[in-house]
Amino acid sequence: xxHTALDDILPCVDNATAQETxxxxxxxxxxxxxxxxxxxxxxxxxxPPGLFxxxxxxxxxxxxxxxxxxxxxxRPCDPGEVHLSNATKVWxxxxxxxxxxxxxxxxxxxxxxIYSQMAAAVNVSYGLYHYGQFLTDLQNCDFVRVTFNKIYxxxxxxxxxxxxxxxxxxxxxxxxxxxxxxxxxxxxxxRRHRIYTxxxxxxxxxxx
Numbered sequence: 001x002x003h004t005a006l007d008d009i010l011p012c013v014d015n016a017t018a019q020e021t022x023x024x025x026x027x028x029x030x031x032x033x034x035x036x037x038x039x040x041x042x043x044x045x046x047x048p049p050g051l052f053x054x055x056x057x058x059x060x061x062x063x064x065x066x067x068x069x070x071x072x073x074x075r076p077c078d079p080g081e082v083h084l085s086n087a088t089k090v091w092x093x094x095x096x097x098x099x100x101x102x103x104x105x106x107x108x109x110x111x112x113x114i115y116s117q118m119a120a121a122v123n124v125s126y127g128l129y130h131y132g133q134f135l136t137d138l139q140n141c142d143f144v145r146v147t148f149n150k151i152y153x154x155x156x157x158x159x160x161x162x163x164x165x166x167x168x169x170x171x172x173x174x175x176x177x178x179x180x181x182x183x184x185x186x187x188x189x190x191r192r193h194r195i196y197t198x199x200x201x202x203x204x205x206x207x208x
């Protein structure tokens with residue numbers, strides 16, 4: 001994009017840096033979704049031995065829809081996957097009640113602790129996915145440029161039209177003030193002339 005006056009006053013970064021930021025946000029989103037799905041498939045929906053077993057049972061937990069492939073290209077959701085926008089709401093139905101040792105005492109695939117950790121990861125992923133492009137546009141000032149361009153094309157024509165009327169009105173006022181001052185000066189001069197003539201006329205008989 002061409003250099004504009006906005007670039008001189010806004011802390012913009014170059015396009016390459018902005019695109020790298022966007023790529024990193026997609027990468028983090030992909031990795032967080034991938035980690036969540038690995039927890040679901042290997043722990044929550046499985047019966048792992050040792051520390052990962054907490055008496056999980058009941059209907060299987062749906063996996064998370066990862067919006068990106070491994071190469072960070074857009075990926076459509078598969079049937080049965082939950083979207084980032086409502087994953088926490090859906091998963092909340094699979095939370096079990098736990099004992100003091102954090103073991104499920106009721107049917108469920110997630111303990112409250114695991115659910116909160118997965119929900120936090122989903123919230124971060126959703127924020128990066130949903131606002132990543134917008135934040136990148138802010139970073140390289142594209143959003144600001146587009147906003148100013150819309151203001152210019154939408155409001156400036158009318159503003160220029162009314163500005164001409166304001167300018168014409170100011171010219172009329174200025175001319176009126178100048179004429180008023182001119183007439184005031186002429187009036188003052190004429191008044192002084194009349195006073196001088198009157199005084200001079202009154203002195204004439206006494207001088208005889």
